[in-house]
Amino acid sequence: ALTWWNSHVRIVGNDAADVMTWIELKKKMADTYCPRNEMKKIESEFWNLEVQEESDRVERYIGGLPDSIHGSVTASKPKTMQEATEMTTGLMDKKICTYAERQAANKRKFEDTSRNNQGQQQPPKRQDVAREYAAGSGSRPLCPKCNFNHDGPCTPRCYKCNKIGHLSHDCRSPTNANVAKNLRGNGAGQKVTCYKCGAQGHFK
Template sequence: MAPRRVGEETSIEARRQEEEARRRTELADLISQQINSVMPTIATQIAESVTATLNTVRRQDGGGNVNDINAYKTFSSCNPKEFYGTEGPVGLLTWFQSMEAILNIIDCAPADHVKFAASKLQGRALAWWNLQVTTRGQAVMNALTWEQLKEKMKREYCPRPVVQKLEIEFWNHAMKGMELEAYAIRFHELCVLVPNMVKTEAKKVERLIYGLVSEVRLMVTATNPTTLEEAMSLSTRLVNDLVRTGKYSRGESSSRQGGGNRFGDHKGNGLKRQTIVRNYGVAEANPNPNRGKPPKCNHCGYNHLGECRHCMTCNRMGHLATYCRSGARIG
């Protein structure tokens, strides 16, 4: 076999290089086609992954309020009321109601309720909050629910002696004349301030009816309402009917003793003036011994709320040393 010439070898090498370049071009085109075919799928998968991640963040944040700064700006623009800790039980209740109204309007995440509300604590209330944060930690306090914060604040700013006075007031709370609106407003306030006295809806209905004037009370009782809304609606209609027929006018006493208030004293009604008795109840003319008094204690036998009263001077039950008549007063 004759040896190849130099020109032939050069030509063969050139053809080989051309073939290799052609194969590379075909391979690049094939890869490009494959990439173009799968790119829409990849883009869709990426978009779905991002959406799922955002939804997870929103769920963890309690409803989609990812931007806490913007949510707080909206909250602040509503001019929420500040609480100083010196307003008393009614002031605390008013602050709760005002804060809840704003939180519901802006529809912020439940996880933000406590943080936003705490930012409006001032003075004594702010000092109390800072102490809680120092003792329990910022994360723990911010993790409280709104209802848990309310319970803590009620324990702090409604101490037991104050609560006992409110319980006595609730026990004696009654409608004066035909003034149902004033009676109902204070009734709802007391339901929030001393909820232990009306733990169920049935107890609320019972207590509401108990304080109505006799004419209204008897008719409402006969219908046996099961909800507070039903009892209040019926009472309103009955009072309006009594006023509209001219039998009574707003603020006028009803025919029963005390003019619709078991514990009121109205001029010109011929009743003897009622006097406050030692157990913080009220004595009426011809009183019913079981009406208008706290329940009888099974331990000491006296009518009272809360702990038994034990005199450290005479060692007897039923009164405190401050009011003891058998020895020198203390304090």
């Protein structure tokens, strides 16, 4: 091709060769190296290509099948092209149906899960409720004892000693101290103390 091009440039000149379009170049090269009569011979040979033996046709057909069904068709050992194509069609139909059923099942499962999640809202945590309560009362002063916004004196109730005026983490009640001491177990024969009434012998 390079020899032909150099010869063509010498004949028509550099200026004429430079302005030649790609289509014109392809046509000139095809006329030189691929004359129409030779192309017709090749086309005729191609169309007349045939696999003579039925077994060879079946083998080539199976060789071009996808991996998902290739093994099954090979194991069935079809003798004719009709058997091979029928087996292939049946397997492909089954694969498609199975895939469609699996997709539908996954969709139903996803929809059920979404529906259940919407119907079962998680209750807000205690800390979140307290935070929202405090944030929603911004017009009232913040109490340093209970950390809530409210007017008037703070009257928190301790759930350990059941007294008003402090919270459980600030409780210094002797009853509360006895409970903690008993829970640590300082001796096998030590009596337990009730954290409600303060009497010994029971917890509550």
